Amino acid sequence: LDSYIAAVYEHSVILPDVTGSPVSSDEALTLMNKNMDVLEGAIKAAAQQGAHIIVTPEDAIYGWVFKRDTIFPYLEDIPDPQVNWIPCTDPERFAPAAVQERLSCMARNNSIYVVANIGDKKPCNSSDPKCPSDGHYQYNTNVVFDSEGKLVARYHKYNLFMSETQFDSPKEPEIVTFNTSFGKFGIFTCFDILFHDPAVTLVSKSHVDTVLFPTAWMNVLPHLTAIEFHSAWAMGMHVNFLAADTHNTSMAMTGSGIYAPDGPRAFHYNMDTENGHLLVAELSSHPHLSPTYPAAVNWSAYATSVKRFSPDDWDFCGVIFYDKFTFTELTKPEGNRTVCQKDLCCHLSYRMAEKREDEVYVLGAFDGLHVVEGEYYLQICTLLKCESTDLKTCGLPVATAHTRFEAFSLSGTFGTSYVFPEVLLSGVQLASGEFQVLSDGRLISQSGTSKPVLTVTLFGRWYEKDPPQPHI
Numbered sequence: 103l104d105s106y107i108a109a110v111y112e113h114s115v116i117l118p119d120v121t122g123s124p125v126s127s128d129e130a131l132t133l134m135n136k137n138m139d140v141l142e143g144a145i146k147a148a149a150q151q152g153a154h155i156i157v158t159p160e161d162a163i164y165g166w167v168f169k170r171d172t173i174f175p176y177l178e179d180i181p182d183p184q185v186n187w188i189p190c191t192d193p194e195r196f197a198p199a200a201v202q203e204r205l206s207c208m209a210r211n212n213s214i215y216v217v218a219n220i221g222d223k224k225p226c227n228s229s230d231p232k233c234p235s236d237g238h239y240q241y242n243t244n245v246v247f248d249s250e251g252k253l254v255a256r257y258h259k260y261n262l263f264m265s266e267t268q269f270d271s272p273k274e275p276e277i278v279t280f281n282t283s284f285g286k287f288g289i290f291t292c293f294d295i296l297f298h299d300p301a302v303t304l305v306s307k308s309h310v311d312t313v314l315f316p317t318a319w320m321n322v323l324p325h326l327t328a329i330e331f332h333s334a335w336a337m338g339m340h341v342n343f344l345a346a347d348t349h350n351t352s353m354a355m356t357g358s359g360i361y362a363p364d365g366p367r368a369f370h371y372n373m374d375t376e377n378g379h380l381l382v383a384e385l386s387s388h389p390h391l392s393p394t395y396p397a398a399v400n401w402s403a404y405a406t407s408v409k410r411f412s413p414d415d416w417d418f419c420g421v422i423f424y425d426k427f428t429f430t431e432l433t434k435p436e437g438n439r440t441v442c443q444k445d446l447c448c449h450l451s452y453r454m455a456e457k458r459e460d461e462v463y464v465l466g467a468f469d470g471l472h473v474v475e476g477e478y479y480l481q482i483c484t485l486l487k488c489e490s491t492d493l494k495t496c497g498l499p500v501a502t503a504h505t506r507f508e509a510f511s512l513s514g515t516f517g518t519s520y521v522f523p524e525v526l527l528s529g530v531q532l533a534s535g536e537f538q539v540l541s542d543g544r545l546i547s548q549s550g551t552s553k554p555v556l557t558v559t560l561f562g563r564w565y566e567k568d569p570p571q572p573h574i
């Protein structure tokens with residue numbers, strides 16, 4: 103197939119009561135069946151719209167409110183897919199496996215690949231020095247069932263997010279791929295996207311066409327909202343990307359999408375209701391063969407070839423999500439500006455429709471190690487709206503704006519080749535098809551965007567500069 107239909111479902115999880123002690127396995131299954139009832143409706147609806155594959159979110163079947171012992175009744179032993187197992191037709195082979203059986207039957211009965219996130223348990227003993235004291239490993243796990251219900255992929259999350267003390271990390275990152283008639287797929291989970299392994303390796307070494315991405319993503323403005331960062335990763339890595347986010351507005355969890363290398367095909371962001379939402383869109387099976395496949399980018403070519411635009415600009419410091427940026431204010435309705443921090447200089451050319459008195463925009467640069475909720479090295483060039491006209495508020499989260507940019511061009515002297523281009527508009531919306539990345543590393547919009555701008559950002563990850571990661 104040259105193209106296929108993809109679906110992602112943003113699910114509003116029915117959470118269990120928070121209990122100090124573990125519930126029975128029957129109680130756990132009752133709660134998981136309630137969530138699977140909702141997922142089944144989405145799977146049927148996706149199949150009716152012709153979808154070949156559907157991705158459901160991380161933690162969608164039991165939530166995240168657990169300690170190590172209280173999640174145990176929700177876990178199943180998930181075998182290696184090499185065993186060739188269709189749980190729907192052979193449920194006793196690796197029983198008890200009620201959740202795998204039901205997911206497999208949903209895939210088989212609706213002739214659709216189903217991607218889900220569940221918990222795996224693996225017994226171990228004292229012959230293994232790393233074996234936890236309770237005698238088993240517990241993994242945050244993605245599973246994929248093909249359209250006949252066969253288990254074709256199992257992935258254990260490697261980069262656990264700080265609060266996931268209920269789970270263990272596998273000893274090594276797992277590179278999990280599978281082939282279909284509509285392309286080669288790879289899979290990882292949520293916080294994995296910030297790190298080199300397995301995420302970058304899946305694309306650069308395994309050459310997957312599409313990444314499957316269950317997530318429970320808490321949005322952080324201005325640079326780490328789900329739709330913004332995930333669509334940027336798809337563009338920067340030149341892959342299709344299917345992101346299904348858990349929906350929970352009190353945790354700022356919303357933002358799912360179907361992203362192609364040249365831009366989003368569909369996305370969803372909703373902080374107004376607790377409803378779930380199904381997205382369905384067509385994607386190229388082999389995006390590198392498509393006529394719209396972007397050319398390779400040298401991210402520093404343009405920026406290193408020009409002189410500092412504005413040598414006498416006044417700089418000041420400000421903080422974005424705990425990182426200390428260097429900023430310069432855009433005082434005029436149009437112009438060329440440069441701001442530098444350490445080895446990173448960011449250049450911006452811009453033209454606003456009008457310079458409003460009630461809104462302030464800055465150009466910012468950050469070149470350093472981010473150290474909160476994980477340690478990872480960043481190089482970031484960003485144009486953003488400040489929360490108010492007080493420059494002290496630059497970098498604080500802001501979700502609405504009124505200033506339109508008729509044109510912009512942003513570039514930076516990046517030391518990394520992993521740069522993710524973000525454009526986020528008023529109301530936390532994407533600028534589908536309204537900007538492009540040139541092969542010399544400029545992120546440009548020639549005719550402006552359909553809505554006012556919150557931020558235009560080149561988000562660089564310099565993996566070689568990361569400290570050793572704590573994979574406990």
Ligand SMILES: NC(=O)CCCC[C@@H]1SC[C@@H]2NC(=O)N[C@@H]21
Pocket residue numbers: 160262263291292293294296317318319320321322326475
């Ligand atoms: N469940 C996960 O692994 C997702 C965590 C991703 C959260 C992203 S990454 C760093 C930012 N911090 C947040 O609170 N949200 C962002």
